[in-house]
Amino acid sequence: MAAISIRNVDVVFGNHVEQSLALLDKGSSRQEIIDATGDVVGVHNACIEVQPGEICVLMGLSGSGKSSLLRAVNGLNTVSRGEILVQDGDQMVDIASCDAKTLQHMRTRRISMVFQNFALMPWMTVIDNVAFGLEMQGMSKPKRRAKAMQQLEMVSLTEWKDKYPHELSGGMQQRVGLARAFAMDSDILLMDEPFSALDPLIRNQLQDELIELQQRLNKTILFVSHDLDEALKLGTHIAIMESAKIIQHDKPEDIVLNPKTPYVADFVAHTNPLNVLCGRSLMTDVSELDTRDDMPDDMRVLNPHDNTLISVNAEGAVVAASRQDQPLNLHRWIDGQDIEDLAEGLLVMAAADVSMRLAIEIKYKTGLPVLLTESDKLVGVLLDKDFYHALLGKHFTVGSD
């Protein structure tokens, strides 16, 4: 069961919603609808399923409708048409049509929100800010203070518990915002550009902390960002919005490798995709490696210029390698090992899903191509051209639709 299921959702701001929806159905543009009715289309026909434990990032330029859609998920924006089904135990509640009491229940128990401007109460101490939502849930004072302390510990702010928000830096205030959201124990977190007001170093640190917290707590997160690097880093899925519509909803790697429109390609061209690209997507397939008539059948050429060769056995495993007739040592890369262990001239075999960032580091240390394996079988090789393609962004083609 999806945690959030957004089905054909339109959000129209204004006083002529029916008329504007009719115009949308006739294919009128956003601007034509503003001209005809004065209404603004925030979201047009959005459909996404977010599975439990996913981080889905809504990404797009300013005004594309990201916040409008996010805010519809907890009823802060009225859904003009369509359904937003949110998991509540073993049933799904339609936020678009449920009564006020159910919406209140969903907001206090199931869905928490973290805002860009932190939205802390300036007259309350840090701990009271974190405990605030728990009071709304009806939890007793000692219990909610204990719980709030736990959350502050999680974001390393226990020593600041009695301070007021203005005494904290922006990054610390956003940590309080995170602690407050996590304290609610709700399964779903809505995050509206929570880190964009912070300087890059702190933003990076909070992104890492969010990933770490998410791995521990397994929340479902819908996250708004206008920064593709942030989306690629955080998202298990990314939904790209343009002019109120979702134009591509995919895994990060697919966004980078197969942008569906020039708008998406333009974002991709200005990003650093090395963290999301994996070796398999860019490798030269084993079947494309050259053989030579003057060599045994099991030999493959990695580099004809310095005569780097490998020998592959009947099971497809690499059993030997040489360069300029001198044997090369083979080395199996183990996750988590220290890159400094590698030396010039080692021929490394890594899993085919190795990140391109790590593959480039390996190549830098060894000066050799990187062999990619699956269950010990050679499936491909990262040659110089594959690294250059990754670095120069020559790895994608824009889809036709």
Ligand SMILES: Nc1ncnc2c1ncn2[C@@H]1O[C@H](COP(=O)(O)OP(=O)(O)OP(=O)(O)O)[C@@H](O)[C@H]1O
């Ligand atoms: N409450 C509202 N009333 C009227 N128009 C609104 C309202 N909220 C958003 N809009 C309009 O809907 C459109 C989409 O805005 P939205 O804030 O969702 O975009 P966004 O992609 O989140 O942009 P940003 O990154 O700048 O926050 C904009 O044209 C905006 O002016």
